[in-house]
Amino acid sequence: MQKKTGPRTPRITIREVASDAGVSVAAVSKVLRDAYGVSEALRAKVQASMEKLNYRPLASARGLRGRTYTIGLLLPDLRNPFFADIFDGVTSALARTQYQAMQGISVTASELVDAMIDRQMDGLILIGPNEMAERISEIAHRVPLVLIGHHEPGDESFDTVNNDDQLGARLVVRHLHANGYRRIAMISLARASTVVSQRELGYRLEMVDHGLGSDTLIIRSTQVLRDVQLAVRRLLESDNRPDAIFCWTDLIAIEAISVATELGVSIPHDVAIVGYDNTMYCDFAQHRLTSVDQSGELLGIQAARLLVERIEGRTAPEHFVVTPRIVARASSAKSSRTSKSGQDR
Amino acid sequence: MQKKTGPRTPRITIREVASDAGVSVAAVSKVLRDAYGVSEALRAKVQASMEKLNYRPLASARGLRGRTYTIGLLLPDLRNPFFADIFDGVTSALARTQYQAMQGISVTASELVDAMIDRQMDGLILIGPNEMAERISEIAHRVPLVLIGHHEPGDESFDTVNNDDQLGARLVVRHLHANGYRRIAMISLARASTVVSQRELGYRLEMVDHGLGSDTLIIRSTQVLRDVQLAVRRLLESDNRPDAIFCWTDLIAIEAISVATELGVSIPHDVAIVGYDNTMYCDFAQHRLTSVDQSGELLGIQAARLLVERIEGRTAPEHFVVTPRIVARASSAKSSRTSKSGQDR
């Protein structure tokens, strides 16, 4: 009969550090948290022992009394490269603190949020949550919370970090219009989200502002590759094909480029394509995708900062907003054709 | 003076469930872990109370005594879409169990591993770790461990899940050779890793097998976009430009396509490009990238299965290996030119 568990090396505890340093457990704890009332001499002794024994505090035990120094970052998925930018921001902001980020990945964040609260996360950052307002406020009452990509302040109990999605969408339409495009369609997300509806709103309003109200066309698709392809194909093969497609995120735009390429539809000659998020893929020569930059890294940095502030006691809500800017590339270069329905305002 | 923390709703504890159900705390715990010695009647009572009070066990407290039912998945980065496939596999395998996965993201997993052990993860899955063998075995002695993408069984204390990287690289060379390519270069990773060196080895051996030993050329680059671009540019602008480039991962291949496009080098006419991992981007019409499929999802599923087995007591190591297969697409279509240095074995 083998022993069930391998010979796991046992953990050094605070007690062993204390006895090694010849001080009380409480003293070691104070050093750890650098709490008030520790002499330099004691601190040095304790730190030497911690070093020597390679001591690391156990998060579970800390969690039972106070903080775990862990924050949870919830991402909707792992395929949209935009989230990598946000992640970089969060990481760099947290690097100087003693907090550690752990990621959870799930479109429907709800169960994962519970799981993270069960695991005593000191705070949570949610990206593009599709929870109803009520549920969000409930979460915020259980744990410090910052939302990235959520446009309903609604409650005093959490912070938000956003770019101005409505403006971003307006910029896209304005840019396309300036470059001679008129029949501008939008591919949006089937699942409801305040971000997406802001982008839809901006698109609509700006279309109307340019007298293109009757050309407004929003197609909603899930994120599933198949559905996106179908949506794009339907657009490109329709009788009155749009001369430009605004995709709510770069990933979709790249898929649109794929479908267009496949159908022999030339970009931007036959159809212009614009994305959102200005991810690394936009720059690739096979894409040259015009997109809206909202600096994911900045959003991440701000979110992390706000969350730490909240964990450490702030109660007044803050709402950080970035102004997006359009980054023009070849996928929406000036149209060579004369505009067909060009009643310009 | 405001109160420092908001009115956080307090947690329901096992004690409250016990008193609500009119049983002992120990009884509730038994139900929770479904341990031996619980009557149906008691179980029903307890479950009703748990439901009613919306009780959720606190992971920290559990961790202090036994399991946290959390496993850690460590990804090297968030930009390589291959990891999303692995993640999907892990998630789907874990869905039926009561374990929750939390992700950590870092090229140099080392500190993150410690952080996860501090947080009482029941087990860890490491992807493509660049730790030395010694460190890995040390980790394995502290926590159940499965490695994805690591070719040194070395120790009895952990499991591995791999595809046959050496074979995968051979398949690439074989395929390119069959399609008329001879001057095949490889872009590899600067940072050491057993996966990458297996791919290099396979490439070298197969080149030699085809009598192309003198055309063997390996360029090593970091993952930084800038470096990759430089490496590709140098290759494409060199006097004796290779007629095919094998990139160690799809992401690099896509960047290579970008550089080639930018330089006006046609694919596959002037140069063929092949990647590895067969990620979703390969299928896009702007890429049509030939790649090696190693089914990330399957790797993820197996890794999760092995880890759970290990957590639940298995001690004998297991090593799961997938046979890779090449997926040919347009980026390496048959060369139209006559082979120039074609001394075919």
Add this chain to the structure above:
DNA sequence: GCAAAAATGTAGAACGCTACACGTAGAACA
């Protein structure tokens, strides 16, 4: 019908840490 065995339930001691409540000693002040 009675002993033994099996089934079911409970009490309570940890697990590793934090933080409150104190104790002590020296400095500052009157």
Add this chain to the structure above:
DNA sequence: TGTTCTACGTGTAGCGTTCTACATTTTTGC
């Protein structure tokens, strides 16, 4: 000299679970 502060340390009660040891009840075997 006494008194009050301040700075520095320590003892110890939990935090919410798990799990061993034990008590009690029910079932089984003869």
